[in-house]
Amino acid sequence: MRPIAILSVLAGLSALTSPAASAQDRPPRPPAFASPEVTAEKKVSFRIHAPKAEKVQLSSSDLPDAGRGLDMTKSDEGVWEATVGPVVPGAYRYSFNVDGLAVIDPRNPATSEANNNTFSLVYVPGSETSDAKDVPHGAVAEVVYPSQTLQRPRRMHVYTPPGYEKGEGRFPVFYLLHGATDSDASWSTIGRAGFILDNLIAAGKARPMIVVMPAGHTGPFRFGGAGGVSFETQMAQFEQDFVKDLKPYIETNYRVIADREHRAIAGLSMGGAQTLNVAFGHLDEYGAVGVFSSGVFGITGGPNGGAPDTRWEDAHKSTLDDAELKKGLRLVWFGCGKDDFLLKTSQATVEMLKRHQIDVVSRDTVGGHTWLNWRDYLVEFAPLLFQGK
Amino acid sequence: MRPIAILSVLAGLSALTSPAASAQDRPPRPPAFASPEVTAEKKVSFRIHAPKAEKVQLSSSDLPDAGRGLDMTKSDEGVWEATVGPVVPGAYRYSFNVDGLAVIDPRNPATSEANNNTFSLVYVPGSETSDAKDVPHGAVAEVVYPSQTLQRPRRMHVYTPPGYEKGEGRFPVFYLLHGATDSDASWSTIGRAGFILDNLIAAGKARPMIVVMPAGHTGPFRFGGAGGVSFETQMAQFEQDFVKDLKPYIETNYRVIADREHRAIAGLSMGGAQTLNVAFGHLDEYGAVGVFSSGVFGITGGPNGGAPDTRWEDAHKSTLDDAELKKGLRLVWFGCGKDDFLLKTSQATVEMLKRHQIDVVSRDTVGGHTWLNWRDYLVEFAPLLFQGK
Incomplete structure (x- = not known):
């Protein structure tokens, strides 16, 4: 091809990329x-x-x-x-x-x-855990599933481990929930979940697994409440969609090992509260639970102090005290930074669970309510899953 | 949970979402x-x-x-x-x-x-072809593969049809290339390729297939040439990466039917020129070829007219005139709008191929060099693939 002819084509394409201004008032390049x-x-x-x-x-x-x-x-x-x-x-x-x-x-x-x-x-670049390294990579997919709960198609992200698309084997499933300021895309962009799993799996530190990243909001959500649907309603809708629509979709459409021992759930901030709701609402189904920078919202009382809120504990009491049910709960893991504004919420939730004789691994770290911590928590939590301990 | 306690948590989260201004100089909400x-x-x-x-x-x-x-x-x-x-x-x-x-x-x-x-x-919403409808959906994945050509990991997007992740069956593969102003994400965002395929497959109009959407640029690219690597070099690198890295990765890691009859390639604009290079450089491997709003770049001569550029034709002459090879070429499809600045390039390429006794389906449409046309071309082209005609 002659360079001058290619330049002619490129000049035509170039004009398409700056559609905002007409020729006469186009600002200088x-x-x-x-x-x-x-x-x-x-x-x-x-x-x-x-x-x-x-x-x-x-x-x-x-x-x-x-x-x-x-x-x-x-x-x-x-x-x-x-x-x-x-x-x-x-x-x-x-x-x-x-x-x-x-x-x-x-x-x-x-x-x-x-x-x-x-x-x-x-x-x-320069991270052992989250760089895109020369190792086998999984795939991170946008998947649209039908939500009967919300009566509309709904999006999630799904990580499948290296080799999954060849069609062999069944895998454990880890549900990984985002926070209130995020979307179902966040764990695989700022959270680097796919690359973190790739690296852990390549190093033999984590078992190959499917990671499902649901959308935590069920409708428009703004702090201050301009979103239309209340936070409590969204939390309830999320749990119903998760239990009745999303999880069944995964277990029908992916090659999963569909038992308690091979099913884990974790979330950060709002997603940590949702994790507690889902896991302790259906404890026979989850063998491992992670709560990052979170806990039972409001457990420490109102903004001006006041009595601790025991509603969540009261509502889940029969589960919390069911010794037989708790036997299959192999891991409850909490991580929170010392500068996190939800530190007291996290600590109070850990104490509450311990009062019910639940073993909790509680990691106090530096830092605040940020992705710097949540990536690290994932790096620490994922290797603990599905190890048959 | 008590609403006031939740509000306290949300207020803390809310402060995190507006980090730009300190309290004293924060502008009014x-x-x-x-x-x-x-x-x-x-x-x-x-x-x-x-x-x-x-x-x-x-x-x-x-x-x-x-x-x-x-x-x-x-x-x-x-x-x-x-x-x-x-x-x-x-x-x-x-x-x-x-x-x-x-x-x-x-x-x-x-x-x-x-x-x-x-x-x-x-x-x-309101499109029969590109809405997210209540039909079975495929998955659109970001996939990182190792490029020996470029000596680094490289990203592509891959659509797998509904049911693929269950692990059964092998599928034909359609490579779908973007234009110079786009990325490997463009066909599945503005191009709606996943939803278009979902709808065509659900309606029985297209065969379930894997759609692979490569990255067309091999490095930074700017019109005007500030990108460092010339356009010609990038085109050559793309073809080498495609042939030696990307296509083998797909055929190793996905359940494909790896023969000519079940392999198609199409692209728009720059991707149409790349499609012609790949397909006619390896014509024994492709049974169907689509060129959207494009052709051989420069074929009509320089910007001030001049002699038609016959270099591409000369370089591919033995392929273009190999009757045995052309027997397996079941479909060559061109689409271009009458207002497209590449219309003459498209038409001249169609004429050139016809001079070599290649059947070309050529669709002249309204409109210009836009995604309005490219989505329509995909809707028309995909049903023609892998039909065993």
Whole structure:
């Protein structure tokens, strides 16, 4: 092919990519730059071209100095820049705040879907546990299943381990739930669940398993309640959909080992509370339970203190005290950071379960209510599953 | 659970979702509104809160009136709004242009990844072919495979038909390639390939098949050439990776029927040119070929006319004239819109193939170089595959 002919085709394609402005008022071509840029020293530079803006900040819950907004500096060409780090290897969500407007990085196609919005995503390599390494990889699928509970098709993500698609073998199933600010895509984007499992399985540390990541919200959800359906109703709908629709779909359509010993459930934050509801509502079905940065919501009393809320304990009392039923419960694992605002909730739930003679592995870690911890908890929890101990 | 206790937990979570501003300089809470909003009449309203902006436009290559930017109107509360339609049911990418800055919709978590950026995505229901209907659904997976060609792990998307994960049966494989402005995620987001196949299979119109959607770019790619590696090199790398890495990975790891009659390939725009390279470079392996809005790049000569470029034809002459080889080529299908800037390229390629006594089904349609056409072409092409005619 002649380069000049190819250029002609490319010029035509190029015109399609900037449909916003007509020829006469099209702004000058923005300067060439990359964003994000990760250096060998694990520093990360972020850049955005916003020549008219008065103030631009980098915003990221997990990147150093960016939790409350990090001021970016403007170049003569109108490119704002900020550099952070060196940072711990792993995945980071971020956005820019341009004069009050939350904006993802226009130069970065990688994103991570959350509850009501999408963040930009940068991966800083160097992690033994979450890098995309040269090992056999599983597949992470978007799957739409029919929900009788909600009377509509509903999406989940499903990790199948390396080799699954060849068609041989049956596998244990681990249900992994997200938090209130996230979606069913979050565990496999910012959470790196697929890569973490790939690496654990390749190292012989975890058993090959199917990981099912449901959608935790059953409808629009906003803090403050503008979503229409109450939080309590959504929690009840989630549990019913999970029990009657999602889990049966998995057990009908995937090659699973469908017994208690080969079925585990864990979740973070809101998903931890949902995990407790599902597991202790159907304890004959789950052999392992994980609660990350969470517990029974409200167990420590109201915002101004007050009496501990014993409703959950009262509602599940017969299960909590059923010695025969508890025999098959091989693992109850709690992890929470010392700076987590749900630490007391987590601790009170652990104490409550212990009062009912349930063995609980409780891991107190550093850090707060962040994905930095939840990835680590997954790395620690998954190897404990389905080991026949 | 006591509502007040839950509210306490939610308030803690809520603080995590707005990390950009510290308490003292946090702007007032933006007004409540939804975006996008699709009405029963298939009108779509878009809204963004940008009180300081001077000019905001809706930008979308496929939505009516938004191709060159549609001015939005500002409310007293600083919410900009525009309404388009009624529109043809289907998926639409869009973004906002806020004082020159391309911004996705902060209120919409649905996105569609492109080559160098990500767009917001809205789905307007009402399509027989691309709605998420109450039919059995396949799974669309992100799969990472090792590329010896590029010496790194590489991502593709793979659609497996309903029931595949149960582990029974072998299936034909359809390789489906994206264009230069897109990524391997595009066919299953804006392209709705999974839902289109689900609906065709449920209606008995298409045979259950695996659809493999590779990444068409082998490195950073920008129009104008700032990507580092030339377009020609990327095209050659793509073909080598496809032949030596991706296709063998699929045939080793999936339950495929690995013969010519059960292997098809198609692509749009750049992917159409790649399709021609792969198929006519290895014609003993492909029984069906589809070229959407494309052809041999440059075949009609340079941008100022000039002699037709016969290099591709010359390079593939022995294949094009091998009568025995052509017997197993059951379908060559071209589709192009009359307003497409690649129409002449498409037509010249069809004429060239016909000169070599190759039967070509050539569909001239309305419209241009857009996903509105590419989804329709897939709906028409997929049922023609693997029918044993």
